[in-house]
Amino acid sequence: MNALTKERASAIAEQSYKYGFVTDIESEVAPAGLSEDTIRFISAKKEEPSWLLEWRLKAFHHWQKMAEPDWAMVKYPPIDYQAASYYAAPKQKNKPKSLDEVDPELLRTYEKLGIPLREQEVLAGVTPRIAVDAVFDSVSVATTYKKTLEDAGIIFCPISEAVKTHPELVQRYLGSVVPVTDNYFAALNSAVFTDGSFVYIPKGVRCPMELSTYFRINAENTGQFERTLIIADDAAYVSYLEGCTAPKRDENQLHAAVVELVAHDDAQIKYSTVQNWYPGDKDGKGGIYNFVTKRGACRGKRSKISWTQVETGSAITWKYPSCVLQGDDSVGEFYSVAITNNYQQADTGTKMIHIGKNTRSTIIAKGISAGRAQSTYRGLVRMLRTAKGARNRTQCDSLLIGDQCGAHTVPYIESRQPSARVEHEATTSKVSEDQLFYCQQRGLNAEEAMALIVNGFCKEVLAELPMEFAVEAQKLVGISLEGSVG
C-alpha cells in the first residue's frame, strides 16, 4: 500500500475548535505570582481548616526544592510560574443554593458546550443518566442531581465543599494515592489546587447514574489546578466521566490536575476522560499544557479500576493514569486513544504496579499522529516480588497520517516475580492512499473517510466508553483530524 503523498498530507488547514469562545463574565482574579501568600489567599477564599493550609504549605515548600521533569518527549519554552494567576472565579454575590441562582451567563456557557446542567424531570421509575459537577476556572459553579444521589448515600460535590462537610473522609484519603511529594506538577497542584470533584460511594452501593465533571478554563493568564478524589467502598461501583475545554488564546495556559481513586474490596471504578482542551492553532501557537497526575489504588481484594481516555486536545499532554494493584486478584485497565495533529505533542501512557497475588492488568493504547505532531506511548509494568501469578497484556498501536509526524513507543518492564507474565505487542501503520480512495469511491469525502478509518483503528478503546460519550468521542476523532487530508 502506498502512503499518503506529501502534498496531500501537508495541506493542513486550521482545526475547527468549536469550544474556543470566551464567556464574558466578571471574575475575581488573584494577582499573578506564586508564594506562601498566594496559598494562604486561596485557602482563605475556600474557608479551609488549618490542617489543609498546612498540607498545602508543606507541598509548596517541597515543590520549591524540586526540578521540573525533562524526561518526557515534549518540548516547550520554560514556564514562568510567577507570571500566571492561581485563582480566578466568576463573581457571585452569594454561593448559589440551587441552579436557579446560578448566573445565567454561566448556564448559557454550558448550554453552548452541550453540557446538561438542567436536571430533567425524574419520571417515576426512570433514573437520570448523568449527573454533572461544573468547574469554571477555579470554582465549581453547579452540581446536579445531588439530592437523588444523597438518597442513595452517595456523596458527589465539589472538593472544596467536601472539605467542610466530610472532613474526615477528605483528610483520610487526600494525598494517600498521590503523595504531595510525588512529582513536580503533583506538588504544585497540592499547593494551589482550587476545585474539583469529590465522590464517595458507600459499601455495596452501585451508583445509579454516570457521574461527570466538566472542566472549563475561561479566564486569561490563569492556570487550572483541579483535584479529584473518588472513593469506592467495599463492593461499590461507579462510572465517572471527565470532559474539558478552553477558549482559543495565543498564550499557553497550564492545567496541572491530580486525580486520586481508591477502590476497596470488590469495588469497581470506571474513569473515562474525553480531553479536548484547546490544542493551539495550526502553527502551534497557543493551547493548553496538560500536565496531569492520575493514579488509582486497588487497595481491596478483587477490586478493579479502569481508565479510558480519549485525548484529542492540548498543545502538550503529559499524563500517565496508573493503577497500584495492591489487593490480591485486583484488576487494572488502561484504554487510551491519543490524537495529535499540527504541532501537538503528547507523551502519555500508564503505570501498572503489581503488588498483590494474581493481579491482572490490560493496556491498550492507540496513538494517532497527523501534521507535524509527535506522539509517545510511555508505559511501565512493574511486577513486585509479592505479585505471584500476576499477568499483564500490553497492546500498543500507532497510526501515522502523512510523513512529517512521529510516533514512539517506550515500554518499561520490571519483574521481580518469576511466575508473573508480561506480554507486550506494538505495531505502527499508516493510513494508506488505498484505504482513503476505497472509501471515497464508495461515496465518502476525504474527511469522512479519514474519520471512519481512524475510528476503526480506535474501536477497541472507544467501545470502553459509556454509551453517552461514545458517539461524541467518535465525532471528536473526526473533528480533531480535520485538515489532515488535502
Add this chain to the structure above:
Amino acid sequence: MLSIKNLHAEIDGKPILKGLDLEIKAGEVHAIMGPNGAGKSTLSYVLSGRDGYTVTEGQVLLNGQDVLSMKPEERAAAGVFLAFQYPVEIPGVTNMNFLKTALNSIRKARGESELDAMQMLKLLRAKAKLLGMSEEMLKRAVNVGFSGGEKKRNDILQMAVLEPKLCVLDETDSGLDIDALKVVAEGVNTLRAADRSMLVITHYQRLLDYIKPDYVHVLAYGRIQRSGGPELALELEAKGYAAFAPEAA
C-alpha cells in the same frame, strides 16, 4: 450512458492510455480484455478519479455529465462504482457500518433522505442473501481476514447496496472458485437493468459464460485495438494477444 473520447492518461509522467474511445449505452454490458499492463486497471481508476492518474487529453461523459471534473465521491454519488481488482482492508470498521456510511453519504449527496438503522438492516440482510453471504460477514471488519474470493464477493455486495449507474468490475473473477464465480455472476446478473451499464474487465472467457456481454473489446498499448461480439472473447482465448503487438498492428 458512458462516452469516452480520445482519453489520454499518465502515471508519474508515463503515458498509459493513449487515445482510448469507448461508448456504452444504457443497459449494455461491455467486456474489456487485454494483456497484463495494458492499462485496464488504469482506465478503471481514471473513471473513478483516483489521485495520481493524470488525464492529459480527452473527455468522459456519464449521462452527459463531465466525470473528469468531479471528485471521487461526487462520481460515486453520480453512479460510478468500481469493484476493485484488490479490495482494501479497513480494520475496526464493520461491513455493516461501512455500507451504512457509504449508502447514506450517497443518498445525502443525491438529496435523498438517509435510511434509519432498521431500514438499513433490512436492506443489508436482503442484499447479503442475494450474494449468498452470511449475516456474520456483515459484522466483520471490511475485508479483514477475508479470503481472496470473499473480498471480491464483498465488493459486489457493496455494488448491490449502492445501486450504481455504471459498474466497473476489475477482474472480479480472479480468486473466485467455481461455485463462488457462479454466485457472484448471478448477483451481477440480477443487477443488470435497463438504466445500468457495466464494464467488465477480465482475462478469462469463462466469466463471460456467466455474465454475457453485449460487446467485447481488446485493450492493448493504451487503446481499444478491436471490438466485437462475445465470439471475440473465444478467439482471444485461442490465439492470445500477439496480433495486437505494435509491430503487428
